[in-house]
Amino acid sequence: MSALFSNLAKWLSPLTPRDPHQPHRVATPLELLFDLIFVVAIATAGQQFHHSIVENHLGAGLVSYLMVFFALWWAWMNFTWFASAYDNDDTVYRIMTFVQITGSLVMAAGISDAFQQQDFDVIIIGYVIMRLGLVTQWIRVACSDPERRKTAWTYAIGIIIVQMCWLLFHFTPIHFSVYLFGLLVVAELSVPILAESQNMTPWHPHHIAERYALLTIIVLGESIVGCYSAMVDALHHQSFSHELLFLMIGGLVLMFTMWWAYFDHEIAERLNSRKRAFTWGYGHFFIFIAIAAIGATLAASVDVATHQAEISDQWAGYLVAVPLVIYTASLWALHEAHAQNGVRKWLYPLSTIIVLCIPLFSTDIGYSVFTISMVYAIRLILSKRYLI
Numbered sequence: 001m002s003a004l005f006s007n008l009a010k011w012l013s014p015l016t017p018r019d020p021h022q023p024h025r026v027a028t029p030l031e032l033l034f035d036l037i038f039v040v041a042i043a044t045a046g047q048q049f050h051h052s053i054v055e056n057h058l059g060a061g062l063v064s065y066l067m068v069f070f071a072l073w074w075a076w077m078n079f080t081w082f083a084s085a086y087d088n089d090d091t092v093y094r095i096m097t098f099v100q101i102t103g104s105l106v107m108a109a110g111i112s113d114a115f116q117q118q119d120f121d122v123i124i125i126g127y128v129i130m131r132l133g134l135v136t137q138w139i140r141v142a143c144s145d146p147e148r149r150k151t152a153w154t155y156a157i158g159i160i161i162v163q164m165c166w167l168l169f170h171f172t173p174i175h176f177s178v179y180l181f182g183l184l185v186v187a188e189l190s191v192p193i194l195a196e197s198q199n200m201t202p203w204h205p206h207h208i209a210e211r212y213a214l215l216t217i218i219v220l221g222e223s224i225v226g227c228y229s230a231m232v233d234a235l236h237h238q239s240f241s242h243e244l245l246f247l248m249i250g251g252l253v254l255m256f257t258m259w260w261a262y263f264d265h266e267i268a269e270r271l272n273s274r275k276r277a278f279t280w281g282y283g284h285f286f287i288f289i290a291i292a293a294i295g296a297t298l299a300a301s302v303d304v305a306t307h308q309a310e311i312s313d314q315w316a317g318y319l320v321a322v323p324l325v326i327y328t329a330s331l332w333a334l335h336e337a338h339a340q341n342g343v344r345k346w347l348y349p350l351s352t353i354i355v356l357c358i359p360l361f362s363t364d365i366g367y368s369v370f371t372i373s374m375v376y377a378i379r380l381i382l383s384k385r386y387l388i
Contacts, residue, residue: 013090014144015137020085020202027210030097031083034076037101039218041072041108046226046296048115053300053319054309064115065296067181069289071107071123074188075100075130077281080211081192082134084203086141096133103130124170128163135159151198158191193278200274208277209268212284216262219288220255223295227251230299243305243366250370251298254320257377258291258327265335283334290327297323301365317359317368324372325352336383351379 045068052061079100087093103126110122135156142152162184169180231248271277297319303309304316311319332348354375362368 013088015086015088015093015140016144017148017202018085018087018204020204022204025204025207027207027214028083028087028089030089030094031080031087031211032214034079034097034101035215035218038072038076038104039222041104041111042069042219042292043222043226044108044111045069045072046222046292046299048111049293049296050226050230050299052115053297053311053316054303056310058311058319060118061115063178064118065293066289067120067178068107068111068114068123069292070185070285071127072104073285073288075104075107075127076215077284078131078134078192081201081203081208081281082137084207084211085201086137086145092140093137096136099133099136100130103127103133120170124166128166131159131163148199148201151195151201154195154198155191158195162187162191189282196274196278203277205271206268208271208281212281213263215288216291217259219291219295220259223291223298224252224255226295227298227302230302241305241366243364244302246364246366246370247298247301247305250366250373251301253373253377254294254298254324254369257373257380258294258324261328261331261380262287262335267335280334283330286326286330287334290323290330293323294320294327298369301369304365313363313365313368314359316365317362317372318356320369321355321359321372324376325355328352328376347379347383351375 045065049061049065052058052064079097106126106129107123108126110120110126113119113121114123138152138156138159142149142156145152165184165187169184231244267280271280297316300309300311301316301320304311304313309316328348329352336348355372358371358375359368362371
């Protein structure tokens, strides 16, 4: 009999809260699988954005990219914070995670239609699959954690209502506009704020910091791979040039310094309140999308350097500079601003002005990217405490 109950416990255990102070808490293999499969969708979105840039369809491409990336990021973030608080690794938990992974693959399958035809049907279906998988988990929490039952039901009911709105507004004659999308985004963002105001879930600060860091590494790596692939394709069409050399060096220096800037700070100890957690967690949307966008714009810059794009070198330079400024601004606000004083406080605004001016005075995309990367690297070095 005891063996029977033991086997049942492996299948379906109470989804009770994890210890938020558990020592040596690290990402699980299932979480790593979730991230790696999830990045397939991010890579697909980056490739489509790259094509939109080189075809000079930036306006429509950017809108589609923002909409797709929000859906991907939001689904990932909800899974991550839930897992930090309630991952019990029983069979049902694993199956529900597989359901969410399946939803991410369905979303990836619909990304090309979203960019080329503004058809979001498949993406919304995949998104709803992911979200309903999470609803099942919250219902389990409501049954297993009496202290946070109201929080769990607020999450479950809130998610269901918003998903019904996604389906209602998209699969009816109502025009699915960017403004309606923005309204639904506000509704999505409001659900955790409302739910956590009841009673905070016991997420693990060090685990959350590690999960965000892992996705940062994955998106950075995907950006490098995307740029490398574009470079290889370019070399098949023409011989190596000084412009491509400067572009390659600049792109690598840019990615290396972006990694250095992110991982030069310990953030877990600062996630000690609901306000800071929400600001830091939501603020990472701009970090993630900026990294992915830089990968797409660097790949597009290769096409510009080989004269296979319909945009100018100067315009391509701005498309690299602007996401970099968004990345540095977000990183400065979330990781650096509280620790800087004196001269270091002026390094960020000064370097931002220089970076935005470089494309204005350069008509060569290779030299623009190289110069931008050098300015950013110098700013990073000068911001270290041991130098100033």
